[in-house]
Amino acid sequence: MARAATTSDAFNALAERRRRDILSYLAMRERSVTEIVDAMEMEQPSVSKHLKVLKGVGLVEVRREGRQMLYKVNAMAIRPLHEWTSTFERLWKHQLLGIKERAEANNARKQ
Amino acid sequence: MARAATTSDAFNALAERRRRDILSYLAMRERSVTEIVDAMEMEQPSVSKHLKVLKGVGLVEVRREGRQMLYKVNAMAIRPLHEWTSTFERLWKHQLLGIKERAEANNARKQ
DNA sequence: TTGACATATTTCTATATGGGAATATATTGA
DNA sequence: TCAATATATTCCCATATAGAAATATGTCAA
Numbered sequence: 001m002a003r004a005a006t007t008s009d010a011f012n013a014l015a016e017r018r019r020r021d022i023l024s025y026l027a028m029r030e031r032s033v034t035e036i037v038d039a040m041e042m043e044q045p046s047v048s049k050h051l052k053v054l055k056g057v058g059l060v061e062v063r064r065e066g067r068q069m070l071y072k073v074n075a076m077a078i079r080p081l082h083e084w085t086s087t088f089e090r091l092w093k094h095q096l097l098g099i100k101e102r103a104e105a106n107n108a109r110k111q
Numbered sequence: 112m113a114r115a116a117t118t119s120d121a122f123n124a125l126a127e128r129r130r131r132d133i134l135s136y137l138a139m140r141e142r143s144v145t146e147i148v149d150a151m152e153m154e155q156p157s158v159s160k161h162l163k164v165l166k167g168v169g170l171v172e173v174r175r176e177g178r179q180m181l182y183k184v185n186a187m188a189i190r191p192l193h194e195w196t197s198t199f200e201r202l203w204k205h206q207l208l209g210i211k212e213r214a215e216a217n218n219a220r221k222q
Numbered sequence: 223t224t225g226a227c228a229t230a231t232t233t234c235t236a237t238a239t240g241g242g243a244a245t246a247t248a249t250t251g252a
Numbered sequence: 253t254c255a256a257t258a259t260a261t262t263c264c265c266a267t268a269t270a271g272a273a274a275t276a277t278g279t280c281a282a
Contacts, residue, residue, distance in 0.1 A: 001270045002237040003114065004127065015126035016115065016240085020195065027199060033259055046241065048260050067249045067258045075202035082200065084131065085193035088138060091186035113267035114239045127270085144229055157271065159230050178228045178279045 007056040010077050014059070018042065019050050023059060023073055030072040032065075118167040121188050125170070129153065130161050134170060134184055141183040143176075 006012050014020055018040070025031065025039050033051070037044045051071055054060040058077045062069050117123050125131055129151070136142065136150050144162065148155050162182055165171040169188045173180050 001272095002235095003117070003239080003269050005238065006114075006240095011128075011131070012126045015123045017122075018240090020122070024198070027202065034257095043242075044259070045243085045261080049240075052260080064249090069259065073199065073202060074206075075199045076206055078196050078199045079203055081192065082196035085189050085196065087135070088184065088186045088189045089193065091138065091184060092190055095185075095187055112240045112242095113265095114269080116268065117270095129270090145227095154272075155229070156231080156273085160270080163230080175279090180229065 006053050010057050010059060010081055013053050013057045014078075014081065016050070016053075018046075019054055019059075022047070022050055022054065023078075026060065026071060026073045027075075030070045032068040032070055034068070036071070117164050121168050121170060121192055124164050124168045125189075125192065127161070127164075129157070130165055130170075133158070133161055133165065134189075137171065137182060137184045138186075141181045143179040143181055145179070147182070 004012050006016065014023070021040060022036060025036060031039075033044065033047055036051075037047050040047060042050075051060060051062075054071075055062060058074055060071045061074050062071050064070075115123050117127065125134070132151060133147060136147060142150075144155065144158055147162075148158050151158060153161075162171060162173075165182075166173060169185055171182045172185050173182050175181075
């Protein structure tokens, strides 16, 4: 078997940096494909293909306005990622606390 | 160009479901490869390869104990994902609020 | 040293990609 | 109807998988 399809879920779709960049750009507001192309400095066909993947997993929504296609983020689709990572939050906070404590113990020794 | 390597960053490494499962399992505590194999119901070589990818991006750490290799999560490496998704939190909360308001307006109309 | 156990690596293969280039489709205004 | 604008699709190709199978490496205990 090969890697899971980019369109299989949000995790796979967002593995690609360019698609995360596009989503971040869309976070401000709805944008046309041309606006995305200009902002991202990518070829238009590439942008269209990335948008297709994002749409495939429900990360963006589209509506037509004349000849333009206006894309916007569907933030709800990002929640599964946020929630999965949140289950580890306790762990890294614990890690950070350990680092802080060791640093303070070090400082005390140096005084 | 093809897809970015699974080892290029945490986003790519975690796109694979099996690797997320392994990390979730390790969230409880340090585990040997055999324990992971038994829990995940995967072939041992597959587990070793997934662990190699996870280690490659710093998502796990290993230490040897006799003939066993004990793997544990490095939760810090998950933070970039958490933080990236957090930038959209405001948006989905806004979405949820909208859904709630529409539901309430609907209820009021039906009374 | 040898055998058993634990883990890692190699080889193979089908498959899906991302980008580039070219082209197709859709919509508008004249 | 036609040209211009906006977007999508197709074709090509180098590349990196994940899993299966076989094998290699490392460590201990007797």
